[in-house]
Amino acid sequence: MRNTNLYFGLTAAATQTFDNVAQGTPAFQLTTSGFNNPVPKGENFIVNGGLKVEVTKIAGYVFGTGYKNLPANGQLVDISKACTIHATNGTITVTTTATDPVNGFDYSGTQADNDGTIVTQLKPYATGHGIAYNSSKLVGIAVSGAQTTALNFVDCGGTLAAKDTVTVTHGSAKHKEFMQELTDVVADDDRVSGLVVVRDDMRDINLTAENASEIASVA
Numbered sequence: 001m002r003n004t005n006l007y008f009g010l011t012a013a014a015t016q017t018f019d020n021v022a023q024g025t026p027a028f029q030l031t032t033s034g035f036n037n038p039v040p041k042g043e044n045f046i047v048n049g050g051l052k053v054e055v056t057k058i059a060g061y062v063f064g065t066g067y068k069n070l071p072a073n074g075q076l077v078d079i080s081k082a083c084t085i086h087a088t089n090g091t092i093t094v095t096t097t098a099t100d101p102v103n104g105f106d107y108s109g110t111q112a113d114n115d116g117t118i119v120t121q122l123k124p125y126a127t128g129h130g131i132a133y134n135s136s137k138l139v140g141i142a143v144s145g146a147q148t149t150a151l152n153f154v155d156c157g158g159t160l161a162a163k164d165t166v167t168v169t170h171g172s173a174k175h176k177e178f179m180q181e182l183t184d185v186v187a188d189d190d191r192v193s194g195l196v197v198v199r200d201d202m203r204d205i206n207l208t209a210e211n212a213s214e215i216a217s218v219a
Contacts, residue, residue: 004134004135004185004186004194004196005132005133005134005135005194005195005196006132006133006134006135006138006185006186006196006198007130007131007132007195007196007197007198007200008130008131008132008166008198008199008200008218009124009129009130009197009199009200009201009202009203009205009218010128010129010130010131010201010218010219011124011128011129011130011201011202012201012202013120013121013122013201013202013203014035014036014120014121015035015118015119015120015121016030016031016034016035016118016119017116017117017118017119018117018118018119019114019115019116019117020111020112020114020115021094021107021111021114021117022107022111022114023106023107023108023109023111023114025093026093026094026096026107026114027091027092027093027094028091028092028117028119029089029090029091029092030090030091030092030119031090035090035119035121036121036126037126038126039089039090040085040090040121040125041087041088041090042085042087043084043085043086043087045085045125046080046083046084046085046092048123049122049123050121050122050123050125051080051085051119051120051121051122051123052078052080052119052120052122053078053079053080053082053083053092053094053117053118053119054076054077054078054079054080054117054118054119054120055076055077055079055105055107055116055117055118056074056075056076056115056116056117056118057070057071057072057073057074057075057076057077058073058074058108058113059073060107060108060109060110060113061077061105061106061107061108062097062105062106063077063079063097063105063106064082064097064100064101064102064103064104064105065101065102066081066102066103067105076118079094079105081103082094082095082100082103082104082105083095092119094107121202122202122203123202124202129202130200130202131156131164131166132195133153133154133156133164135185135186137153137154138151138152138153138186139152139153139154140152141179141182143175144167146172146173147169147170147171147172147173147174147216148167148168148169148170149167149168149170149175149178149179150165150166150167150168151165151166151167151168151182152164152165153165153166166218166219167218167219168198168199168215168217168218169215169216169217169218169219170213170214170215170216171213171214171216174212174213174214175213177212177213178207178213178215180212181207181208181211181212181213182198182207185207198215198218199215199217199218200218201217201218
């Protein structure tokens with residue numbers, strides 16, 4: 001069990017929607033109240049897959065030649081390749097087709113039509129978004145509610161006799177199934193090693209594909 005690390009994504013993906021985006025030099029700024037506190041930093045955050053930018057397609061939008069098999073109007077189109085983010089303040093700028101004929105994107109000349117630009121977080125980047133423990137630090141599992149199981153780990157800070165508790169929400173009375181799923185992973189060094197996602201609220205990923213315990217969230 002010493003070779004397995006258990007990962008828990010503790011927060012759902014942050015999202016922020018922007019309406020009435022101007023066409024000329026399209027830009028919009030993520031905020032601590034609308035997206036997440038803090039906002040993501042680093043010019044490569046989008047390139048590295050930290051978030052995605054989507055627009056709700058309308059007839060007045062123009063897409064570069066790199067956009068293939070575009071959906072019908074009213075559906076979402078990912079324009080992340082056209083977007084850059086400021087190093088520190090969360091401002092996202094959209095490259096137009098005049099600058100980048102392949103990946104660029106043009107909003108409609110009617111600003112009132114430019115609604116429904118959605119920015120969605122894809123990766124953790126701040127304190128509290130996620131935590132991982134080596135499975136050897138798991139010291140107890142306990143039923144903590146009708147739909148919750150508490151996992152007690154040796155404190156990540158190294159405090160003597162302290163513990164961290166991660167609470168997993170699952171289907172009603174599915175404690176046994178969840179414990180079985182988890183201990184199967186922890187006990188099997190021969191087939192399971194490295195990082196195992198127990199539950200990631202951000203990406204909606206669970207411990208097993210079958211997910212007999214119906215894992216729903218983690219905190």
